[in-house]
Amino acid sequence: MKMLRNAILAAAFTAGLAVAAPPAMAQTTLRVVMHSDLKILDPIWTTAYIVRNHGYMIYDTLLAQDEKGAIKPQMVEKYETSADKKTYTFTLREGLLWHDGKPVSSEDCIASIKRWAVKDSLGQKMMTYVASIDAVDAKTFTIKLKEPTGLVELGLSKPSSNVPFMMPKRVADTDPNKQIEDFTGSGPFVFVKDEWKPGDKTVYVKFDKYKPRSEPASGLTGGKIAKVDRVEWRAISDAQQAINALQKGEIDFIEAPSHDLLPTLKNDPNVTVFVSPLAKNQYVFRPNTLHKPFDNPKIRHALWYAFNQEDFLMATIGDENYIKPCKALFICDTPLASTKGMDGLLTSNAKKAQELLKEAGYDGTPVLLMHSTDLKVLTNLAPVAKSLMEKAGFKVDMQSMDWQTLVARRAKKDPPSAGGWNAFLTSWVAADVMNPISTAYVNAGCDKASFGWPCDEKLEKLRSDFASETDPAKQKAIAEEVQLRVIEYTPEIPVGEWVAPVAMRKNVKGYLTSPVPVLWNVEITK
Amino acid sequence: MSMYGYLFRRLLGTIPVMLVVAVFIFLMLRLTPSDPAAIIAGDNATTEQVAQIRSQLGLNRPMIEQFFIWSGNVLTGDFGESFFFKKTVASLIGERIEPTLSLALFTILIAVLVAVPLGVLAAHRHGSWIDRIVMGFSVLGFSVPVFVVGYLLIYLFAVWLNWLPVQGYQRISEGVGGWVQRLILPSLTLSVIYIALIARMTRTSVLEVLSEDYIRTARAKGQNERTVLFRHALRNAAVPIVTVIGLGIALLIGGVVVTESVFTIPGLGRLTVDAVLARDYPTIQAVILLFSFVYVMINLAVDMLYTLLDPRIRY
Known part of the structure; x- marks a missing residue:
């Protein structure tokens, strides 16, 4: 009886605490769970997506892409191109301020572009065309080119890592290889450094003096209006707990x-x-071109016949609502999408793959396939690849490891027997792989290329041609040539597209259709 | 040997222990196939960018040089700067101590308050249904993983009954009510295994003592059963129970890692997981050193407690 009484008392005490707890937070605080915790704060120093998302909270860009992928002015009022297409003149909007209240100037933007261009691959390529960047006055600056290129607009409106965010000159003058320590931006939210607790929460407050564009928000363009007073990124690492918290109303958005x-x-x-x-x-399959058997392009080419996209997508995402088999190298439904050269490929034609392997002289060298086990969206990719490759006649040595170990190992050029590797699979945000310049795995610049180090003059020539072209129709034709060469040389294989939904409480409105998640325009209704 | 002499010798003995831990942790981290520079650089980084970051972090230096730099700094109280957070490791740990300490204290408090009476009761009613229930609970408590208990309690008390929050931590400075409210579920979760452990040990110890002559004498003198159990039996059975509680506190270190992750508590356990996943060497090294030091100190404290509980024990 006493035990029962004590249990009732304990329950009453607990319930009392629940009642006595502080009231729910003000409705103008948006509580968000992002895909990971924010640890680094410099979006130019690292390419990590979470830092890019942080960048969109507090910084702004000169140009941006709308929800249809069209490039539009953002911080600039207007920009003009000279008749010979060798001089761009940018004029900043009136009233743009940094979070410390000082006006945004041409010098700030020039320093920001230069710092970004040191780190970013597209920026580096763009700078090979740039003769000079000069301030005309406080609000106007020019970019003079050695020869015409379409990379200026493409680069300055780049939607994903590294995004050319504008920073005050004193910040942008920081050595690009060192992290910035001053987080003054000019975007719609201000970073509250004192409340930043890694592993717990990251806090932003509305920048009252932000001057949004008059156009409605679309993608990453238009009026960036902060409709909540405060945004808190809560670090909830457990997926089930994030769902529980959303359903209970402890957070507003995942x-x-x-x-x-x-x-x-x-x-x-x-x-x-x-x-x-x-x-x-x-999703992409990345072979290492340095070592047997994938040092032979013909053996790599057989993979196009070994694989099919449906198996990869169903094994990982498993819901037809969120997957899209798409053979286009540069993302379906985007300007450079094409299926040219893809007939008969990615259909798991094991017989054809076996014939190609025989022709290529495959000697049964095992493929060391790295299998990452801890990231849910990647975990099942390698087992599917292994199965399909074995059906095609490859010998596969699949080695399981956590993603961070894979990341470390893929940077090694050693042979597989000495700690190196032959292949791995990963996933790219579409915004990163929409053209031949920003798509890292199409870079075939040997030592300068990404892990896997493909080395192909023909592909590099095509990428340069694309960079020099300003006519969209001709760019598309070159992109198709790139795709054909990728099929032939095989620095990567796209194994399917998928979409990542967001989840929010019903009273959260205004989330934008955008290639990367942004939180301006989002409001909490009663 | 005097008590102080013993204490001094034991404290002196912690130095080689910590040194071995330091060398071991340092080597283990460097020998595992990982590269913090590649993780920091992100997916779009080139090999060159990764190499630059590695150089900035000093990871391209010979391992022995890295060790001497780190250990030299640690001896001066400088645990270095986190590779990721751009904060000193000391400040990161400082921010995380309160949640972990709160969770540990609540857990031990619940475990002792529940387990000791349960164990005594089971011993007193040896062979009865109460005894069987307590022992059954002990087996269950040992067998079910912490995260399963956590999810079950969350579903019951947070999702279904809606009495408590699902996750999160509120600092004590922001209100005692919220602080307690957010600690109940994680502490209950974590305490289950310790209740099982301590209740079982208490039962065994008390059962052994209950067959002693002095208990029979106490009963023959007409003392009531409560006095016999708690004043005579429990006190004489205390040494192994305290040992288990001490071990339990040390084991908590492993438990908080899981519990803090499930309940999103920004404590040292969470910091450890995050640091390990990100290969944040300075943070991992400092946290492991801290945990080892706490472990050694708890063992020392338990040894000291023996002399209070049993005056026959002398060092």
Whole structure:
């Protein structure tokens, strides 16, 4: 009896605490769970997506892409190109201020472009065309080119890592290889450094003096209006707990809910699951061209016949609503998308793959395939690849490891027997792989190329041609040539596209259709 | 040997222990196939960018040189700067101590308050249904993983009954009510295994003592059963129980890692997981050193407690 009484008392005490707890936070605080915790704060120093997302909170860009991928002015009022296409003149909007209240100037932008261009691959390529960047006055600056290129607009409107965010000159003058320590931006939110607790939360408050554009928000362009007073990024690493917290109203928004938990959310009348058609991702298979057997392009080419995209997508995402088999190298439904040269490929034609392997002289050298086990969206990729490759006649040595170990190992050029590797699979945000310049795995610049180090003059020539071209129609033709060469040389293989939905409470409105998640325009209704 | 002499010798003995831990942790981290520079650089980084970051972090220096730089700094109280957070490791740890300490204290408090009476009761009613229930609970408590208990409690008390928050931590400075409220579920979760452990040990120890002559004498003198159990039996059975509680506190270190992750508590356990996943060497090294030091100190404290509980024990 006493035990029962004590249990009732304990329950009453607990319930009392719940009642006595502080009231729910003000409605103008948006509580968000992003895909990971924010640890680094310099979006130029690292390419990590979470830092890019942080950048969009506090910084602004000169140009940006709308939801249809069209490039539009953002911080600039207007920009003009000379008749010979060798001089760009940018004029900043009136009233742009840094978070410390000082006006944004041409010098700030020039320093920011230069720092970005040292780190970013597209920026580096763009700078090979640039003769000079000069301030005309406080609000106007020019970029003079040695020869015409389409990379200036493409680069300055680059939507994903590294994004050319504008910073005050004193910050942008920081050595690009060192992290910045001053986080003054000119974007719609201000970073509250004192409240930044890695592993707990990151806090932003509305920048009252931000001057949004008059056009409605579209993608990353238009009026960036902060409609909440405060945004808190909460670090909830457990996927199930994030869902629980959303359903209970302890948070308002999840950037990347796990696909297998989406049915739970869809059945909750208080939650909306939103699929932005632009929030696409592309799975890719990356061979290492330095070592046997993938040092032979013909053996790599056989993979196009060994694989099919449906198997990869169903094994990882598992829901037809969120997958899209798409053979286009540069993302379906985007300007450079094409299926040219893809007939008969990615259909798991094992017989054809076996014939090609025989022709190429494959001697049974095992493929050391790295299998990352801890990131849910990647875990099942390698086992599918192994199965399909074995059916095609490859010998596969699949080695399991966590993603961070894979990241470290893929940077090694050693042979597989000495700690190196032959292949791995990963996923790209679509915004990173929409053209031949920003697509890292199409870079075939040997030592300067990304892990896997493809080395192909023909592909590099095509990439340079694309960079020098300013006519969109001709750019597309070159992109198709690039795709054909990629099929032949095989520095990578796209194995399917998928979309990442976001989940939010029903009272959260205004989330934009955008290639990367942005939180301006988002409001909490009563 | 005097108590102080013993204490001094034990404290002196921690130095080689910590040194071995330091060398071991340092070597283990460097020998595992990982590269913090590649992680920091991100997916789009080139080999060259990764190499630049590696150089900035000093990871391209010979391992022995890295060790001497680190250990020299540690001896001056400088645990270095986190590779990721651009904060000193000391300040990172400082921010995380309160949640972990709160969780540990609550857990031990719940475990002792529940387990000791349960164990005594089971011993007193040896062979009865109460005894069987307590022992059954002990087996269950040992067998079910912490995260499963956590999810079950979350579902019951947070999602279904809506009594408690699902996750998070509120600092004590922001209100005692919220602080307690957010600690109940994680502490309950973590305490289950310790309740099982301590209840079982208490039962065994008390059962052994209950067959002693002095207990029979106490009963023969007409003392009531409560006095016999708690004043005579429990006190004489205390040494192994305190040992288990001490071990339990040390084991908590492993438990908080999981519990803090499940309940999103920004404590040292979470910091450890994040640091390991990100290969943040300075943070991992400092946290492991701290945990080892705490472990050694708890063992020392338990040894000291023996002399209070049993005056026959002398060092």
